[in-house]
Structures are given as C-alpha cells and as structure tokens.
Amino acid sequence: xxxxxxxxxxxxxxxxxxxxxxxxxxxxxxxxxxxxxxxxxxxxxxxxxxxxxxxxxxxxxxxxxxxxxxxxxxxxxxxxxxxxxxxxxxxxxxxxxxxxxxxxxxxxxxxxxxxxxxxxxxxxxxxxxxxxxxxxxxxxxxxxxxxxxxxxxxxxxxxxxxxxxxxxxxxxxxxxxxxxxxxxxxxxxxxxxxxxxxxxxxxxxxxxxxxxxxxxxxxxxxxxxxxxxxxxxxxxxxxxxxxxxxxxxxxxxxxxxxxxxxxxxxxxxxxxxxxxxxxxxxxxxxxxxxxxxxxxxxxxxxxxxxxxxxxxxxxxxxxxxxx
Numbered sequence: 001x002x003x004x005x006x007x008x009x010x011x012x013x014x015x016x017x018x019x020x021x022x023x024x025x026x027x028x029x030x031x032x033x034x035x036x037x038x039x040x041x042x043x044x045x046x047x048x049x050x051x052x053x054x055x056x057x058x059x060x061x062x063x064x065x066x067x068x069x070x071x072x073x074x075x076x077x078x079x080x081x082x083x084x085x086x087x088x089x090x091x092x093x094x095x096x097x098x099x100x101x102x103x104x105x106x107x108x109x110x111x112x113x114x115x116x117x118x119x120x121x122x123x124x125x126x127x128x129x130x131x132x133x134x135x136x137x138x139x140x141x142x143x144x145x146x147x148x149x150x151x152x153x154x155x156x157x158x159x160x161x162x163x164x165x166x167x168x169x170x171x172x173x174x175x176x177x178x179x180x181x182x183x184x185x186x187x188x189x190x191x192x193x194x195x196x197x198x199x200x201x202x203x204x205x206x207x208x209x210x211x212x213x214x215x216x217x218x219x220x221x222x223x224x225x226x227x228x229x230x231x232x233x234x235x236x237x238x239x240x241x242x243x244x245x246x247x248x249x250x251x252x253x254x255x256x257x258x259x260x261x262x263x264x265x266x267x268x269x270x271x272x273x274x275x276x277x278x279x280x281x282x283x284x285x286x287x288x289x290x291x292x293x294x295x296x297x298x299x300x301x302x303x304x305x306x307x308x309x310x311x312x313x314x315x316x317x318x319x320x321x322x323x
Contacts, residue, residue, distance in 0.1 A: 020119050020248075022139070024112040024146060025095065027076045032112065032141065034148045036248055038278050041096045041103070043111050046072075046089050056158040060086070063105060065096065071158075075106040078154045079134055084109075099277040100155060100298060115141045122148065122250035124189065124212050136189040137250035148250075152277055152298075156192045182312065183239055186210035187217035187257065188246040188275070193298060197244060200305055206241070214245060214252030218260050225266035237269040242293075242311050244304070247276040255290045262291040271311055275304065 021037035049061035049072050058078045059071050072094065077083040084092055084107050094105040122137040137148040184206055186197045194210050201208040211217050221240070227233040243261070247254040254274050261267045274287050277298040287295040294307055 020117045020122065020253075022115050022117055022141070022146065022148070023095070024115060024141060025093075025108045026110045026112065027079065027108055028081050030144075032144050032146045033108075034139070034141075034146045035095065035097070035151060036148075036278075037114060038248070039097045039099045039151065041098050044094050044096060046092045046094045046105075046107055049089060058154070058158050060084075060089075060107070063094075065105070068103065070096070070103045070105055072105045072107060073154065073158060075108055075149070075154070078158070079149070097151065100152065102155070102159075104155060106151065106154075112142075117141070119249070119253045119256065120215075120251055124250045150190055150192075152190045153192045180205070180312070182206045182241040184208045184241050184244060184308070185217055185220065186244045187212070187214050187249065187254070189213055189249040190246065193246060193275075193277075196298075196301065197304075200301055200308075204305065204308065206308070213249040214254055214257030214260075216251075217243065217245065218252065218257055221261065221267050221270070222264070225264065228266065236267055240270055241315065242271040242273055242308070244273045244275055246298075247274055247278060254292075258290040258292045273304075273307060 022034040023037050023040055023043075024032050024034050027033055044065070047063045047065060049063050051061045052059060052071075055061070055071075058073055060074050060077075060083075061072050062069050063072050074083050089107070092107050092109060093111055094107055095111070096103065096105050117139060122139045125133060125135045125138060134150045134153055135147050136150045139146050139148065184201055186194065186201075186208060188194050188197065188210065189212055194212075197210055198208070209220065211220065221236055221243075224233065224236045224239060228235050233239070243257075245254040245257055252260075254276070258272050258274065261270055261272060272292045273294045273296060274292045275296045275298055296304055296307060
C-alpha cells in the first residue's frame with residue numbers, strides 16, 4: 001500500500017491543468033466516491049488524532065502532519081454514513097486536502113486510483129437532489145457509478161465559514177448598487193457557493209441568475225444573444241454586468257465557458273470573473289490564457305462584492321463618457 005500511496009502523491013502533484021483527474025476512494029463498502037485531484041495534497045495512513053473539546057461531531061480531532069496541525073474530518077459521518085470506529089483509525093487513510101485557503105484531512109476507508117476524465121463526462125446530480133445532498137457530480141469509472149463529494153459544503157458546515165458581507169462594506173458601498181438596472185450571471189456546482197453568491201447579490205439589490213454549471217450558463221447567454229440577433233432585446237453586453245463562474249464544474253468547466261464566450265462575437269466583450277476554491281499560480285495563469293478578466297479565491301465575500309462595485313463604477317464611467 002505504501003508504494004501505491006506514493007504514486008498517488010506523485011500523480012497529485014503532476015495533475016494536468018486541461019483535464020479532470022479524479023481520486024477515487026471508498027468510505028464504507030464498495031461505493032466509489034471521488035474528489036478532484038487539484039484539491040489533494042497527499043494521501044497518508046491516518047496519524048494519531050487528538051480530540052478537540054466542543055468541536056463539531058464530524059471533526060474527530062486534530063493531527064500533526066510534519067509540524068502542521070490540521071482538523072481531521074470523518075467523511076463518513078459528514079455524509080450520514082456509519083462513522084469510523086476510533087479503534088480503527090490506524091487502519092483508515094486520510095486524504096489531506098487544500099482548498100478554501102485551508103488544509104484539512106478527510107478520513108476514508110481506502111483509496112482506489114486516479115482516473116482521467118473530461119468535464120463533459122461529469123453529470124450534475126438530479127435536480128431533485130440539488131439542495132439536499134453532498135454531491136457536486138456523478139460519473140462512471142470501472143463500470144461503476146462514482147459520486148463526487150461536495151467537500152466544500154462539508155468544510156463550510158463543520159468550520160462555520162462566514163459567507164456574508166461585512167457590515168462595514170454594506171454601509172460604505174451598498175448605495176451604489178441598490179435600485180440600479182444591473183444583472184449578473186453566475187455558474188457554480190456547489191450549493192454553498194451558489195447560496196453565498198445569491199446572498200451577496202440580493203443584498204446589493206442586483207438581479208441575477210445562478211446556474212449549476214458552465215454549459216447551462218453558456219446556453220443562457222446564447223439564448224439572449226439569439227434574441228438580440230432577432231432585434232427583440234439589447235445586446236448581451238448591454239444586459240449583463242458580469243459573469244461569475246466557478247472553475248471546476250460538471251459538463252463544462254469555467255475555463256471552457258470563458259473560452260467559449262471569447263470565441264463568440266456576440267459575447268466576447270462580457271466581463272468574466274473566475275471564482276475558485278482551488279489555490280495555486282496555475283489558476284491565475286490559466287485565467288489570463290482563456291481571457292477571463294479577474295480570478296478570485298472563494299469565500300471572500302467582501303472581495304467579490306468589491307469586484308462587482310468596481311465593475312459598476314467602470315460601466316458608469318463609460319456611460320457618462322458616451323453621454
């Protein structure tokens with residue numbers, strides 16, 4: 001097993017930027033689950049865990065990994081499955097992840113392998129389950145259904161991450177956006193991220209549509225572009241203040257969405273913000289390569305809201321100049 005885990009570590013660090021690589025693992029039984037390799041730092045034998053008083057029940061404690069202390073989350077318990085027996089911790093594995101500007105360990109039963117997939121091979125969960133489960137996507141591998149876990153939702157719940165704008169920001173900027181004719185299109189497969197974006201836009205008084213993936217967002221924009229072609233509505237760039245998109249999404253990721261927007265003469269002038277929980281310089285470089293205007297790390301509500309306000313100021317200055 002140790003050599004296999006080393007192989008996982010190597011593949012994690014070498015994961016390509018233009019494809020989906022999914023680490024497959026089991027939590028209980030034979031059901032396969034998956035997590036984007038970009039979120040994974042390493043896979044290790046579960047180390048000694050020290051309990052934390054009054055912590056969320058899904059946080060079974062903290063562990064010291066090479067001098068770094070991190071919370072240890074029982075993923076089975078987070079998904080309402082039978083939790084790992086504390087006496088079996090030493091037999092379990094820990095997937096060490098880095099996203100949302102934090103590092104944490106998820107206890108799992110076993111890891112299987114890394115598979116290469118296209119984003120279009122990942123399907124969104126059924127609409128009836130969008131707001132009640134912990135999945136961001138479903139796919140097939142090794143002739144089995146693989147459920148892709150919404151680890152962002154798990155972490156947000158156990159850590160109580162704040163997703164609201166600060167009172168200071170609201171009092172300073174909200175007058176610029178209330179009762180104005182602006183529209184924002186959002187795309188994100190995470191229920192937590194969609195809720196955060198909706199709350200921000202609602203408080204700013206900005207009309208919006210938030211969809212579950214890049215394919216739906218592109219189809220929405222193309223429909224508006226078709227309406228403009230027929231002369232029954234204004235140009236899309238005159239109707240949409242900006243597009244705010246996640247990067248990793250089923251069916252079409254944020255990079256492909258941005259590239260598709262830039263290739264369509266009817267959409268190419270849109271202001272695009274890529275908003276991701278994934279850290280690393282490759283995101284910023286790819287943001288430039290595909291032609292997005294801004295890259296932001298998720299969960300920083302004031303930073304996202306500031307980007308919206310700055311864009312509004314730019315649009316208003318252009319309108320004043322044209323007048």
